[in-house]
Amino acid sequence: MDTLQSLRVFREVIDSGSFVAAANRLGLSTAMASKHVAHLERELGARLLNRTSRHLSLTEAGAVYLEQCREALDSLQAGEAAIGLSQEAPRGVLKVTAPVWCANRRFADVLAAYRAQQPQVTVDIRLENRRVDLVEEGYDLALRVTRDPGASLIVRPLCTLQFHLVGAPALLKRAGHPRSAADVEGLGAILPTYVNLDGLEVVGPAGKLRLHLAAAMKSDDTNLAYHAVHAGLGIAYLPDWLVAEDLKRGVLERALPGHETPPSTLYAVYTSRKYLTAKVRSFIDFFSAALACAE
Numbered sequence: 001m002d003t004l005q006s007l008r009v010f011r012e013v014i015d016s017g018s019f020v021a022a023a024n025r026l027g028l029s030t031a032m033a034s035k036h037v038a039h040l041e042r043e044l045g046a047r048l049l050n051r052t053s054r055h056l057s058l059t060e061a062g063a064v065y066l067e068q069c070r071e072a073l074d075s076l077q078a079g080e081a082a083i084g085l086s087q088e089a090p091r092g093v094l095k096v097t098a099p100v101w102c103a104n105r106r107f108a109d110v111l112a113a114y115r116a117q118q119p120q121v122t123v124d125i126r127l128e129n130r131r132v133d134l135v136e137e138g139y140d141l142a143l144r145v146t147r148d149p150g151a152s153l154i155v156r157p158l159c160t161l162q163f164h165l166v167g168a169p170a171l172l173k174r175a176g177h178p179r180s181a182a183d184v185e186g187l188g189a190i191l192p193t194y195v196n197l198d199g200l201e202v203v204g205p206a207g208k209l210r211l212h213l214a215a216a217m218k219s220d221d222t223n224l225a226y227h228a229v230h231a232g233l234g235i236a237y238l239p240d241w242l243v244a245e246d247l248k249r250g251v252l253e254r255a256l257p258g259h260e261t262p263p264s265t266l267y268a269v270y271t272s273r274k275y276l277t278a279k280v281r282s283f284i285d286f287f288s289a290a291l292a293c294a295e
Contacts, residue, residue, distance in 0.1 A: 001039045004076075007069050009036035010048065014066055015092055015122065018056065025120070040065075067138070074277045090282040091120035097132040098125055098143040100222040104241045110290045117286065121279050129194040129220050134271055140280050142269040143287075155267040156284055159291035162263050165202065165211075165255040166243050167235035172253055181209045184256050188216025188234035190225045197237055204259035237261070266291070 012022035023033040048062035200211045216234035235255045246252040
C-alpha cells in the first residue's frame with residue numbers, strides 16, 4: 001500500500017473529522033480510507049485513532065505523529081512547487097496568530113471571502129497581543145504591525161493601517177477639548193502592556209509632536225481598551241478598523257484634532273522557508289489584495 005497516500009488520508013481524516021468526509025474529498029471509498037490508516041498503524045506498531053461509531057479522536061501517539069505527518073506533506077508540497085510540479089490546491093488547517101484588534105467586521109468579511117475561494121483551507125486563527133514564537137508554537141503565519149519581525153523570520157507587507165488617539169466626547173469636553181500636547185498628556189490614557197507608547201509621535205500643522213501619556217489603566221486586551229474608551233475611562237490609541245465608524249458617527253472623537261500618527265504597516269510574518277505551502281501562499285496573496293483594496 002502507498003504509504004505517502006496513507007499519510008494524506010490520515011491528515012484528511014483529522015482535518016475533515018471523519019473517514020466518510022475524507023474519502024469523499026480524496027475520491028476513495030470509505031473502506032479504502034480506513035485501510036490506509038490501518039496500514040500506518042501496522043507500520044508504526046501504534047494506534048493513531050480512537051474510533052467509535054460516532055466519534056474519532058487522536059491517541060497520544062496519533063497527535064505526535066500528525067504533526068510530523070503535516071510537516072512531511074507540507075515539505076513535499078513545497079518541493080514540488082519549487083520545480084513546478086505541484087497541482088494540489090490549497091488545503092488543510094492554517095494556523096494563524098493575529099492581534100486582538102482583528103476581531104472586527106472588516107477583517108471577518110475578508111476571512112469569509114477567503115473561505116469562499118479556498119473551501120478546503122480551515123483557518124485556525126488565535127487572537128492575542130503577545131509576540132508568538134511561530135516555530136516553537138507551531139504557527140504557519142503571523143499578522144503583525146512591527147518594525148522588528150525577527151532575524152529568523154521573513155515578512156511581506158499586506159496594507160497600511162492608521163491608528164488614532166481617541167476619546168469619548170464627554171471626556172474631551174470636560175478637559176476643554178485638548179489643543180496641545182500638554183492638554184492631551186494631562187488626560188488619563190488606556191495604555192497597552194504589549195507595546196511602549198511613551199514618546200508617541202503625532203503629526204499636525206506645526207509639525208511633529210512627541211506625546212508622553214499618563215496611564216489611567218493598562219491592559220493587554222484591545223477590546224477592553226475599546227470599551228473603556230467608550231465608558232470615558234481615558235483616551236486610547238486604537239486602529240482605524242476598530243474606531244472608523246465610531247469617529248464617523250461622533251461617538252468617539254480624536255483626542256488632538258488635526259494631528260495623526262504616521263501610518264503603520266501590517267505584515268504577514270512567516271518562518272524563513274524558501275518555498276511556501278499552497279495554503280500559506282494563498283492566504284497571503286488573498287489578504288494582500290483584499291486589505292490593500294479595503295484601506
